[in-house]
Amino acid sequence: MDYKIGFVGAGKMVSAIVKSLLNSNSFSAHNISCCSANDGTSDALSKETGISRFENFSTLISEKPDILVLGCKPQQLAELPDDISQKMNEVLILSIMAGITLDRLKQKFPLARNIVRSMPNTPGLIGAGITGFIFAKDANLEDKEIIQKVLGSLGKLKLIHDEKYIDDITAISGSGPAYLFEFTCAIENAALEIGLEKKLAKDLAIQTIIGSAKLIEKSNLHPQELRDQVTSPNGTTQAALESFSNDQLRNIIARAVKSARDRSRELSNA
């Protein structure tokens, strides 16, 4: 694509997007630039990938990017000078920042041609993520294609039409990887408790999660059917599932998701 794309921030998520865009030949290095706060991350990303690096937001903007990706931390948005951001016209803004609403982005970039708010997740770092996103207003075909390329570099995409769902997406897929990592740790701990040695406990827990996730992906069956396939009547798995049910595992997870959703709403409205 022959557009200039500027990244504010050069950390983990931005690095994943930049490398994927270059690998897929969607953008060439001379059309991509970045800046960061203390030079460290932008310098490293520029050296590794050949993209341009600028001292700060103001010098990045002097290059007049067609697309500006906001990939710094949410609390760092305020550090970008309003007198510059508010004059940027005809730019497409793509925010990957958690908790920053479209209204807040419109205040910061009132002359943008369109604004996208998105919620990626960490599997995006290896191209296996899922990202929910919303346009501030109806998007033209060109902008839809750009966003498809840029956010699609992190994995699958879900376009939504009501911003309130961003908080729900945050609670499911945004925080979701941490739920699975915690579940993996819980299995590892349980393995230690029943007497397995440390390395065996860790290897069994991790490979069981990896193998099960791959099986969900490759099989046409719903996870519930896959679960039923390993649950023989009166067998070991049934004993464990009954214990989960007695301890109301599904309610525990539903409560955790609601807590994450409520916290996301609080942060978005702060």
Ligand SMILES: NC(=O)c1ccc[n+]([C@@H]2O[C@H](COP(=O)([O-])OP(=O)(O)OC[C@H]3O[C@@H](n4cnc5c(N)ncnc54)[C@H](OP(=O)(O)O)[C@@H]3O)[C@@H](O)[C@H]2O)c1
């Ligand atoms: N990681 C995730 O799983 C995930 C998931 C969903 C959404 N997100 C969102 O993605 C964004 C980036 O997350 P990350 O994990 O990639 O963060 P990160 O690795 O900490 O990177 C943050 C980047 O922002 C730069 N920065 C800070 N202040 C700046 C400023 N005033 N001007 C320009 N650049 C500035 C930092 O520069 P220095 O290094 O020089 O300080 C760094 O390059 C966050 O907003 C987060 O909410 C992340």
